[in-house]
Amino acid sequence: MDIRKILSEATSTLGVSGQEACVAEYFAGQFRPYVDEVTVDSMFNVIAHKKGQGPKIMLCAHLDEIALMVNRIEDDGSVRFSSVGGVDPRILPGSRVWVHGRNGKLFGTIGAMPPHLMSAEDRANNYKMDKLHIDLGLPADKVRQQVRVGDLVTFNTPFTELANGQVAAKSLDDRACVAIMLRAAERLQRMSCEADVYFVCSAQEEVGGRGAQTAAFAVAPDLAVVLDVDFALTPGCGPDVANPLDAMVVTHGPYVQPKVAKRLVDCAKAHHVKLSQNVAGRYTGTDADEIGVSRAGVPTVVFSLPEKYMHTSVETISLDTLEEGARLLAHFISELDAGWEDELWI
Amino acid sequence: MDLKTLTEINAPSGHEQPIRRALLEELKAKGHQPYIDRMGNVIVVKEGVGPAPRKRVMVAAHMDEVGLIVTGHAEGGFLKVTQAGGIDPRVLISKRVLVGDDNIPGVIGAVAIHLQSAADRARVMGYRDINVDIGAADKAEAERKAPLGTYISFDTPYVEFGEGYACGKAFDDRVGCWTILRLLEEELPCDLIAAFVSEEEVGCRGASGAAFAQEPDIGIVLEGTTCNDLGDVPEAVQVCKTGEGVAVSFMDNSSIVNRELFRKTLNVAEQAGIAHQVKGSVSGGNDAGSIQRARQGIPTIVLSVPCRYIHSPSSVIKLSDADAQFELTKALMAAL
Numbered sequence: 154m155d156i157r158k159i160l161s162e163a164t165s166t167l168g169v170s171g172q173e174a175c176v177a178e179y180f181a182g183q184f185r186p187y188v189d190e191v192t193v194d195s196m197f198n199v200i201a202h203k204k205g206q207g208p209k210i211m212l213c214a215h216l217d218e219i220a221l222m223v224n225r226i227e228d229d230g231s232v233r234f235s236s237v238g239g240v241d242p243r244i245l246p247g248s249r250v251w252v253h254g255r256n257g258k259l260f261g262t263i264g265a266m267p268p269h270l271m272s273a274e275d276r277a278n279n280y281k282m283d284k285l286h287i288d289l290g291l292p293a294d295k296v297r298q299q300v301r302v303g304d305l306v307t308f309n310t311p312f313t314e315l316a317n318g319q320v321a322a323k324s325l326d327d328r329a330c331v332a333i334m335l336r337a338a339e340r341l342q343r344m345s346c347e348a349d350v351y352f353v354c355s356a357q358e359e360v361g362g363r364g365a366q367t368a369a370f371a372v373a374p375d376l377a378v379v380l381d382v383d384f385a386l387t388p389g390c391g392p393d394v395a396n397p398l399d400a401m402v403v404t405h406g407p408y409v410q411p412k413v414a415k416r417l418v419d420c421a422k423a424h425h426v427k428l429s430q431n432v433a434g435r436y437t438g439t440d441a442d443e444i445g446v447s448r449a450g451v452p453t454v455v456f457s458l459p460e461k462y463m464h465t466s467v468e469t470i471s472l473d474t475l476e477e478g479a480r481l482l483a484h485f486i487s488e489l490d491a492g493w494e495d496e497l498w499i
Numbered sequence: 500m501d502l503k504t505l506t507e508i509n510a511p512s513g514h515e516q517p518i519r520r521a522l523l524e525e526l527k528a529k530g531h532q533p534y535i536d537r538m539g540n541v542i543v544v545k546e547g548v549g550p551a552p553r554k555r556v557m558v559a560a561h562m563d564e565v566g567l568i569v570t571g572h573a574e575g576g577f578l579k580v581t582q583a584g585g586i587d588p589r590v591l592i593s594k595r596v597l598v599g600d601d602n603i604p605g606v607i608g609a610v611a612i613h614l615q616s617a618a619d620r621a622r623v624m625g626y627r628d629i630n631v632d633i634g635a636a637d638k639a640e641a642e643r644k645a646p647l648g649t650y651i652s653f654d655t656p657y658v659e660f661g662e663g664y665a666c667g668k669a670f671d672d673r674v675g676c677w678t679i680l681r682l683l684e685e686e687l688p689c690d691l692i693a694a695f696v697s698e699e700e701v702g703c704r705g706a707s708g709a710a711f712a713q714e715p716d717i718g719i720v721l722e723g724t725t726c727n728d729l730g731d732v733p734e735a736v737q738v739c740k741t742g743e744g745v746a747v748s749f750m751d752n753s754s755i756v757n758r759e760l761f762r763k764t765l766n767v768a769e770q771a772g773i774a775h776q777v778k779g780s781v782s783g784g785n786d787a788g789s790i791q792r793a794r795q796g797i798p799t800i801v802l803s804v805p806c807r808y809i810h811s812p813s814s815v816i817k818l819s820d821a822d823a824q825f826e827l828t829k830a831l832m833a834a835l
Contacts, residue, residue, distance in 0.1 A: 231729040239613065240612075241592075241612040241615075243589070243593075243609060243620075244593030246587075246589055246590045247590035247808060247811035247813050248593065248594070248813070249813055260660035260661075261660070262666050262808065262815060264729060264808050265587065265811045266727065267725040267738075267809045267810060268585045268586070269585075269725045269810075270727060276587065278621070279621060288729055288807060289660070289661050290661020290662060290663075290817075291661045291662055310595065313606065315604055315633055316633055316635055317634050317636050317640075318634075319634035321595070321632075384611060386575065387575070387630070390610045390611070390614060438613075461632065462608025462611065462632075463613065464611050464612050464613070465592070465608055465609060465611075467593050467594070467607070469606060469608065
């Protein structure tokens with residue numbers, strides 16, 4: 154498995170919240186060699202099932218991405234837009250995008266004012282999203298032939314390799330964690346595994362854990378591990394809210410099951426996987442919030458990959474951390490036995 | 500050499516070596532005898548085919564581009580930077596860059612939107628807040644890979660899109676360099692002093708030395724200029740429009756164009772049917788100021804390609820406007 158190739162392909166595949174068909178098809182194909190059965194449900198969740206007789210575990214990482222959506226075409230041909238999910242307007246001026254029109258994708262760029270013409274007031278304020286436009290290099294009539302209100306706009310940012318095994322791309326939130334699941338699935342082929350394992354790539358996480366909610370109902374797992382990105386240390390983002398880039402993170406708090414979290418921490422110790430731990434005082438802001446209360450309740454933990462510059466088009470992770478995450482996840486699944494539930498609540 | 504190749508060369512002001520080398524190689528391959536002067540300008544003199552005495556016309560375009568320069572290193576391995584040439588820091592967030600002569604990939608990120616307060620969202624990130632991340636493990640690695648003074652360029656491939664448009668970096672002023680290369684292919688009646696000048700973006704520093712040394716009769720500055728013709732922009736401050744031809748300046752912040760030359764240029768354009776427009780706003784400055792006031796003064800005009808989102812990582816021109824710049828310069832030189 155060429156993890157760089159997978160990340161490069163996955164992050165450049167269209168899959169905006171609510172319209173994940175393309176990326177779902179991509180990941181379904183990637184899981185197929187490592188599991189017994191892969192289905193894509195009506196929400197565009199990918200459910201990859203590796204059959205086993207032991208406890209039923211659901212791993213979950215979301216495949217949707219934040220993006221923009223066309224909301225108006227001006228008479229000068231410029232295209233106005235709004236956001237799908239939490240796009241930071243500060244990243245937009247000077248960014249290249251793809252506008253997904255009826256005949257395929259169109260190259261566009263988001264304009265920025267020439268510095269020569271700016272007033273002091275212009276310089277002192279960030280651009281508002283509704284004042285920005287996409288330039289398609291086309292007159293309005295040609296734009297209207299190909300683009301409609303509601304069409305999706307994604308960032309056109311190539312996968313970039315930095316030093317020390319760090320990589321930058323859009324949508325590594327959360328496709329890097331899907332890659333962790335893939336890598337774990339590959340590892341499990343060479344390991345003993347009693348568990349009945351479901352790898353779920355969930356849809357619509359960026360708009361509120363909606364895909365995970367129905368996937369968890371369908372799978373009805375005994376326990377779940379949610380994989381998502383978490384903030385990595387960068388300037389302006391210190392240890393009070395962020396974690397070192399070089400270690401996976403296990404979360405503690407009321408929305409995670411403490412004994413399962415401890416089991417994950419102990420497993421990391423046993424296999425010498427470096428781990429950070431953090432606390433979510435209330436909701437975790439991940440699919441775990443929905444999965445934990447699915448049906449009659451699912452003991453759930455959150456296992457995170459630190460990421461720099463979340464929700465920009467240059468989200469940055471460490472491949473070494475990703476690999477260690479996959480190694481730990483595979484061991485955790487492999488070591489899950491019938492006794493996992495003993496003393497869960499006492 | 501095509502426009503794609505020219506714009507993808509990384510050479511911010513003060514670090515023109517890569518573009519200088521590429522131009523020298525290209526000019527020599529075409530049988531010219533270029534020389535480099537003490538400001539780092541690349542000059543070629545091509546004699547005209549008209550009868551002596553011939554007018555000596557300097558056609559100048561700047562080869563430098565706006566970029567960033569490393570000013571320090573932060574804990575955690577981040578590069579601190581400032582601008583080399585005017586870049587609004589608001590266009591830097593979430594962009595990819597190439598660092599130094601080895602083109603080390605880097606990114607410029609920002610604190611995630613989830614962690615921003617209302618005040619954070621309103622506050623403009625200035626150069627003090629900007630960090631270039633090359634993935635360095637620590638400060639020492641950052642210092643080793645990108646020492647103080649290392650130049651940084653936008654990592655923006657050239658793309659043609661829409662109806663005859665191109666998107667890229669450094670159209671200001673590689674488009675002018677491209678036009679000069681095309682002019683050098685022509686047989687012109689007057690002598691062509693082709694000047695690829697340095698350091699325009701940091702104060703029009705190269706052009707003055709070139710004009711002093713060559714002492715031309717006329718100066719023609721070829722530029723990529725501000726164009727603000729899309730979106731919420733009142734007509735009066737759009738400056739010029741893409742697709743409406745080469746923009747002829749009557750005045751900017753660096754020079755007032757010689758009136759006789761201005762009228763002549765418009766007449767030539769009209770008679771030859773070359774798409775043109777008068778640049779509609781007095782803003783910015785360029786090498787015309789340096790050339791016009793070299794020695795005892797040189798009549799100088801500026802012919803520009805309108806350039807949307809100028810000085811950003813992703814600027815846009817219409818290629819027909821570059822053709823019009825070439826055609827008008829050629830026709831004007833024949834009429835001088």
